[in-house]
Structures are given as C-alpha cells and as structure tokens.
Amino acid sequence: MNAITVSAPGKLLLFGEHAVVHNHPAIVTAVNQWLFVTLEKSNDGIFSLIAPDVKINAYQKSFAELTTGEIPLGAQFIEHATARFVDRFPSMCKGIAAKTTSQFSSEFGFGSSSASTVSTLFGLNELYQTHLSSQELFEMAYRVVLEVSKKGSGFDIASALCGGVVYFFTGGKEIRPLYVPQIPLMVGYTGVKTNTATIVTQVEDLKAQYPDRVSQIFDEIETIVKKAEPALLSGDWKTVGDVMNENQIELQKLGVSSEKLDAMCNAARSAGAWGAKLSGAGVGDCMIAVVPDEAREAVAKAIEAVGGQVVPVKTQAEGVRVEKSGFSLPSY
C-alpha cells in the first residue's frame, strides 16, 4: 500500500471545560462531522500539503526543515505530527504528500486541529505498519498539540481517537468510553471564532489571582461532571439538562461566557430545552442544549432569533478510522 485515507470525527465538550485543564475530569462526545486526511508515500524527502478548507494550496518543505520557519496556521498540526512520526521512524518514512478536507468549519470549535493531528498519526501508523498502540498514538498526538498550541488537556485527542462519549481526565490519566444513547443535542454557533489558548490563559490568570475561589469553581464543575455521568448513561435528559444549566453558571463565574452565548442558552431554555451551556473554551464558538423532540423546532427558531446558527450534528460517531487504502487513491 502506498496511500491511505483516514477520517476522524469532530467533538463537543458536554461537561467540564476549563476545569479539565487543571486536574479535573470532563465528558466529551464525538459528532458525526468528519475531517479526512489522505497520505501518500514518496521518496523525495518532501512533506507537501493541500488543504483547501484552510486555504493551503501547495505547501511543501523538505523533511530536514520540518517544524522550522514560518508555518501557515492550517499546516501546523499536520506538519508537527509528520515530524514526530519521522523522528520516531527515521528509516521508514522518506516523504509524504498529504491532503485534507473537512465536513466542518474550523471556526466551530469542533476540534479540526486534534482531528487532523490524530488522522495524520493514525494514517501514518497504518501506512507504514508501525504498530503504535492507541496509548502511544494518544501520547504522540498530545505532544503535537502541546508543541503547537502550548496548552490543552488532550480531551479532544482522546475524542478523535475513541469516538463516542468519553470520560476524560487531564492529560489522558483516564480515558474511559461511556456507552451513552444518542443524545438529543442541539448545537448553536455564535458566529464568533474563539482562540482556545487565549481563553485558557485568561482562566489561568484568574486562578493565579483568586486561587481559592477558582479552585472551588473547578471542584463544583467536577461534582457536576460526576452527576452528569449516570444521567447520560441512563438517558435521563432532564437531569442532563439540569446539570448543563449548573455547569453554565460555573462557566459564567469563570468569565468565559458571553452575552451572545447567554442569550442563546436562555432562548433555548425558554423555548423548551431541558438545559443549555456553552461548549469548549467559551467567549464564542458553540453552545449546546438537550432538547425534547417536540420542542426541537421551537428551540432552533429561538436560537436563530438571537443570532445563532444551528449546526445539525448527531452523537455516537465512530473514532478515527481507515476510509480507503491502496496504491492509487482518487483525489478530491
């Protein structure tokens, strides 16, 4: 085999954002929007990338220069992932041509960076038959995320690898699949792109300033995550909604909500959602709500009426997987 196409799902944090960066658990779900990476072997010592979704048309550099110099934003994770793999298996990988395409916008906060990192490492592992375990892939991918973003708990890497719903503890100390039924989730995009590292730093600064207060909020969030787990497992959406509302209050205390996120959550609740909260770093990106079937239309309209964009997603998405492999793959 000289080429392979793999895909990894997007993700949404259900509970525990920010606290999970500081030694607390979180619960994340994969969603059924996919990022695809095609990798083709070459022997020219060149890494090349075509990624039209992030406006990378014909980027290339020699293996010797990987991770050095100016790297366009859309190439950073794939280039660093390739570099880590080449470092690990220097005599095997002699050149790579990569192409990516995504079903979701990199603006949503669905985790395009983690999905592309995981797809690249998983795909290279399959292409070169290097037999890295899931644990090794997690560690390599998490290292890439820390190299590029400098911050992050790694929950998004675990989600892209495992799919489904995952209970995750900072840095992957615990990664446990939760067998949760299809969640009646509704997702609303604020239209505002968030820079995760900036907001994580903002919360770190708040913690440095008010350590007791912020630790108490993180403890509260952990209690919420622990209440959410059995409710999710049993499909008790009313309780899931209640704990989402509680989680949103703690996130407001951390200063990571916004007028728009609050308006969208309030609109969803008033129109019949069981509960709503922001999902991810906050300030922008998306909010999520759990919504009874009979209220879906009204809740969607209510979210749109306050300026949100409803993004159709389903949970129970599979983790990273091979789509195609062989000697010549159709281009896209």
Ligand code: MEV
């Ligand atoms: C961002 O989507 C979620 C944060 O908890 C950061 C992280 O866990 O890496 C804010």
